[in-house]
Amino acid sequence: MSARAETDGPRAQAPAAGERALIHGAVAHWARRTPHAPALITPAGITDYARLHRAATHCAAGLRAHGVGPGDLVPVLLPRTEALVPVLLGVLQCGAGYAALDPRWPAPRLSGLLEALNPPLYVARTDLAGVRRPRWSPPEDPCATAGGPGPEGLPGGVLEGLPDGIPVAVTPDAPASVFFTSGTTGTPKGVISPHRATTRLAPSASAWTGPGRVMAQTAPTPWDAYSLEVWTPLISGGASALAPGDHLMPGRLRALVRESAVDTVFLTTALFNLFMDEDPGALTGLRTLLTGGERMSVRHVRRCRAAHPELEIVNCYGPVESCVFATTQPVGPAELDLPQGVPLGTAVSGTRLHVLRGDEPAAPGETGEICVSGDGLAHGYLDDPWLTAERFPTLRIDGADTRLYRTGDRGALDHDGALHFRGREDRQVKIAGHRVEPQEIEETVRGFPGVAQCAVLTTDDGGSALRLALFYTTEPRKGGGTDTSPAALRHALAAALPAYLVPPLISRQKSFPLTPNGKTDTRALLARLTDPAPGPHPAPRPHPAPLTDPAPRPAAPAPYPGAAAPRTGPAVPAAPRSPR
Missing domain, CATH: 3.40.50.980 (Rossmann fold)
Incomplete structure (x- = not known):
């Protein structure tokens, strides 16, 4: 494979080795080196x-x-x-x-x-x-x-x-x-991430954390952004400041800067845009802003730079399958003037980027699928060797077998090695930083009694943040029947799915409009969400991903080299369990 089709993360700084290649080992290292340095900061203390x-x-x-x-x-x-x-x-x-x-x-x-x-x-x-x-x-x-003494009454000697x-x-x-x-x-996919996937970030993370730096911790715990906000500071000798509550709003960020000396924050793209629309001054006092999850809005970044010319703004990209980040791009005036938009950037430490057309490299500037290799890769998906083999193939690259992850994102590498985003190959979207597969919601809705058809689409309503919209039809009611009102479906979805997977827009339809070739007309469905009140209203813009059924899964391919066989216990390549 040509070197032009790939870029590497920094090699000058070697990945963590020894105990520091383990998350808890790196924390133990700093506990010995700087035992009294702040690690966690909360309103209650340090x-x-x-x-x-x-x-x-x-x-x-x-x-x-x-x-x-x-x-x-x-x-x-x-x-x-x-x-x-x-x-x-x-x-x-x-x-x-x-x-x-x-x-x-x-x-x-x-x-x-x-x-x-x-x-x-x-x-x-x-x-x-x-x-x-x-x-x-x-x-x-x-x-x-x-x-x-030890927990639950254990004698202190247990700790020796x-x-x-x-x-x-x-x-x-x-x-x-x-x-x-x-x-x-x-069914949710369980991505099994090893220690090296997090600790390999330490060299790159030195740009935003380390001794004397404080990063805000605001992300939900199941998300890999939690690893960004907790582990990257703690493996680097910095501090993580835990924000109370579920949502980071401007006033709370101001309090974190004022009371906890926070100087670094990660905001999803949608949240960053909201801050810039509502309260640009809320970023006062920060040194570094990390943002990512969706395509960067040049208009909002210009507003941020005008209000905070000294603030370092970094565009970040990476699937959870390559823990936290795969690329970063410092954003200055030059990046904002590029006709193709702000780049996703270059690879972080311990990471390699590839843009492929099929299994072959794309030429510089040519669009292909973004693929990632290196120490950040997950082992695969819990109990799903088929999907693991499909998404984590091993290809021959530069004369060596290289295991990589196919992201499903489309992009191109420019002549300077920077990655540019070109969209998705499937229906996956990011909502407030959460990766969402509309099919998961549709499968859940199809299981509700009385539902005949359903489709989950996305709309931005002319604004800067995507929202989920659920459309459905019902079967003819017999007798009393089942309550299939939008309110009832919302209640049923809330009982079955996390809040971020419950569409805020739910619309019952008599029937679905069709295109001339007989497929669901997604644009016509989204047009039914427009406000019928007089006056001009921007038509909701559909997400460009097509509404199609996923391709059939191949029958039981061999798992990737080193993967565990299908299991009754955790299917992960790890040391054997200790006897219990």
Whole structure:
């Protein structure tokens, strides 16, 4: 493959090695090097690295006493507070990986995810309905009790074997986290991400975090942006400031800058645009703004630069399958003047970019599928070797077999090696930073009694943020029938899916309009959302992704090299489980 068809991340700074190639190992490193430096900052106070490390070690002791060991994938259903961080580190110290789940998700969804993870236990404050697995409840405030006896009454001697916070020998390839994303089949996809996928970011992350820097933590825990906001500071010697509440609004960001000395924040593209529309001054005091998730709006960035000329603005891109970021692009006046828009940028450390047409490289400037290789790649999808083999193929690149991830995004590399976005090959969209497969919502709606047809589309209503719109038809009612009103469907969806997958626009139709070739006319459907009141109204613009059924899945391809065979336990390439 020609070198022109690919670009590499920085090589001058080597990826983390030794204990620092493990997330918990890097935290232990900083606990020894700068024990009294701030690690976590909350309105209640500051937790330094030494106390955080001791708290994690206490949690690891409790988890190990209840059978958690290498190869396990442990669901953690705790709210987004400072108490969560030492629990996650404790799981990692056991040699296991974690799946941070929102305890407010519908119980059927949570119980289904727990079954998929097949854990020895789950971590939560209360029992989950319908789940018979053991539950472990951590201390209410692990950091506050880190200097006392072990958790749940364990004697202090239990901790003697864990002085360095790395009690189990695991490699950087060991699973560290599982991120569940929207799936086209109606079932969430579990992306198994190893330690190296996070720690490989350390060289690039030095541009926005490190000793003396403070990053805001605002992302939901199941999202890989949580890893960005917690782990990249903590593996780099910086601090993470936890914002209270579920939504970061201008006033709350101002408080974080004022009270917690936050100097770096990540905002999804839609949220950044909202800040610029409503309150550009809210970014005052920041040094670095990271933003991504959707195509960057030049108009909003110009407004930001006018208000904050010294602020470093970085456009970020990356699928969860290549944890957090694959590319970054500092944005200055020159990038805003490019006719093709602001680039996605160049590869981050430990990462390689490829633009392919089929399995062959595209020429510079030629559009193809964006593919990613390197240390950021996930092992694959939990319990889905077919999809793993399809999305993570091994191709011959520069004379070597290279495993890569096919993103489904279309892009082009310019002559300087910068990546430019050209759209999607399928229906996947980003809503407020969340990756959404409309098919997952459609599959759920089709399971509701009385629904005949349904289609989930996206509209921006002439504004800057995409919104989901659900259209459906109903079967003829017999007798009393089932309530199929939009309100009833909204209630049923809220009981089955996370809030970000519940369309804010729900419209019942007598029938679906068709194109001349007999397909659903998505433009005509979206036009039915327009306000019939007098006066000019911009017609909603459909997302360019076509409304088509996904291609049939090939029958049982061989898994990628090194993948575990289909399993009854966690299907991940990791060290064997310790006996329980």
